Amino acid sequence: MTDTPRRGGPAAALRIRLVDVAREAGLSKTTVSAALNGTGRMSDAVRERAREAARRLGYRPNATARLLRAGHARLIGYVVGEFANEPGSYMSSPYFAQLTSATATAALRHGYALVLLPARCGPEEWADLPLDAAIVADPLDDDPLVEDFVAAGIPLFTDRSVEGRPGTHWVDVDADAAVREVLDHLREQGARRPAVVLPGTVTRFHRAVTDSYRRWCGGHGTPPRLVHTGGPGDGAVVAAVEDLLAGPGTGPDALFVLAEASPPLVLDAVHRAGLRVPEDLLLVCASEDASAAHTHPPVTTLSLRPALIAEKGIELLMAALESGSREPTGAVVPTRLELRASSLAARGPGGPAARGRAAGGDRAGRA
Amino acid sequence: MTDTPRRGGPAAALRIRLVDVAREAGLSKTTVSAALNGTGRMSDAVRERAREAARRLGYRPNATARLLRAGHARLIGYVVGEFANEPGSYMSSPYFAQLTSATATAALRHGYALVLLPARCGPEEWADLPLDAAIVADPLDDDPLVEDFVAAGIPLFTDRSVEGRPGTHWVDVDADAAVREVLDHLREQGARRPAVVLPGTVTRFHRAVTDSYRRWCGGHGTPPRLVHTGGPGDGAVVAAVEDLLAGPGTGPDALFVLAEASPPLVLDAVHRAGLRVPEDLLLVCASEDASAAHTHPPVTTLSLRPALIAEKGIELLMAALESGSREPTGAVVPTRLELRASSLAARGPGGPAARGRAAGGDRAGRA
DNA sequence: TATTGATGCGGGAACGTTCCCGCACAAGCC
């Protein structure tokens, strides 16, 4: 029996290894390993002896060594393409907060853990990490983030539709259908001059939304009223809304705020403009913020379904990981319109929205 | 030369190894390794030959194997003790969102990546992960989460003060000072009947706050007006505020909402109770929500400094990790009162707060 | 010409685990 000596100096941080347990129990490392893992063939006495020795020495298996044997780490990198703000700020957005936590939960349910990577980080940041896959949230068009992972041969999931590169998977919302649903809803509630507030950034999603809006306007003989915010954040959106409503001439009779903002603040801005909601202006916000349900009146929101996207995306990723296929896949999920009082016509009979039918929705208590 | 054969079946997913590159370049794996890592002694020609071969074959080093050699994974587990809600929901709280992202950013700056663990998860969830340390956000008293990590010998950081177990580190806010600062500020602005809204959950922090509040009231001859919310979430806090203000008799003339809630919603609730802010009621919310700056009037907030806590905590953790010391450490950081119009007396001369000085801007220093 | 020192590269052990084997022994069967 060779005397596997304690490596390192005399004061080396002694981490108990399998061989240490084996020597303590008077067994071989093979037997101890099998004993602790509940595999192999051995008498109950020996198994218990091994376990007892491990307990006595406080043995904890080295995770890295196991991973090396296993060949995978069950680790998924998570990085967001984000507006080039200070790193990590994306968590302040309810959409990203939900996407992140839902992704983590879904991945963990499949036995994978999420590794939080810095926003817009390059390969040098994750090259040393044993990643089985990666998730890129909200990438730009032809994002280098995506390229890097593809080049590294790491399977990838993103919440924006990408061209089918090998190993890439995506889930996206049906932007066109969402815009039409909202505009149809507003029109049905009597609105004839709906305006849309969009973020200033140019992404695939926002282009799709803009196109869809213009198409809808064309089809309904309505002049488009499109406003872009000066930047990200509540302040910019509120300012854009104030500008829009303060303008001269006949203002819009409905507002669809597609730029992410706190619904209470948007509602407040409308109120300060002297307009009642929904009497003078119907309001719909694209937002995941739960506070929309607690305003007066509650604000109708369009949910972009980050949780559903995460769920579906992890599903695609797991399927690819298990089959080993690098065939690209993708899926479209529907948005969800949470009808609340802010977009349900409360006008008296004779008003343009007199026929507004009862809201079939969720918390739809009409005003 | 032994012919290291391709393991696995004929269709094995062939991952290029160091030996493959070595064979391609006609060198030894030692030389190739040194060449790619920029270490060792060799001619420039050989180094370039190795790099070229690696590039040609698309070689990517196996991260797990490197970690095994290195002995550490530079991975930190992140788990939150959370109200026992659906897992992952903690991201919807601005405090946790900021704590999480600030922790991730600070850790990454030191070369460590954060692994998102499910809320309240046990050792079996992270036993297979090569964690160098762990972070427990918002643990309960004697939380099993903490015990598990301590038992596993994994260094730990938490944002609540814990007794000095070996390998544990904490950073906490000075709750007592914070409460006194807010109450002193409100009193200085003329408030004589400040009320406090607290969450229903019993944690060390909230006990400290309650004690501090009662002490302050005792010292100022003010009867304590303490309200607990029925549960977590905006709805419960708003309901508590409504109840408090709708009560008979002389209501409070200042409100300190310590339960986390959306400031716009709280302000709205006060307005709906028929009270003007700050004329009839001074308002301070403990919140990290940026929307507080955009309401009308803007709401004074008490920041519990999640970003600072994360920063300081990672610092402690890194110091312990580098020195290898298991000596417990801890630190207290100050809260920050962001003075805004909602708590700055705007009463005319002769009012009880006539001496209230002009608000000194957004993040004004203390009054 | 011998001795040193530097240079250029490779052999092989380690990191700590899992798992394929093989060996010894006992029991059952003809």
Added chain:
DNA sequence: GGCTTGTGCGGGAACGTTCCCGCATCAATA
């Protein structure tokens, strides 16, 4: 008693990397 079959355990290779060495070769010096 020889043969198989089964049980209980251990030896040693493998996972893919890094790094400590040692062995050549060659220039410079005594």
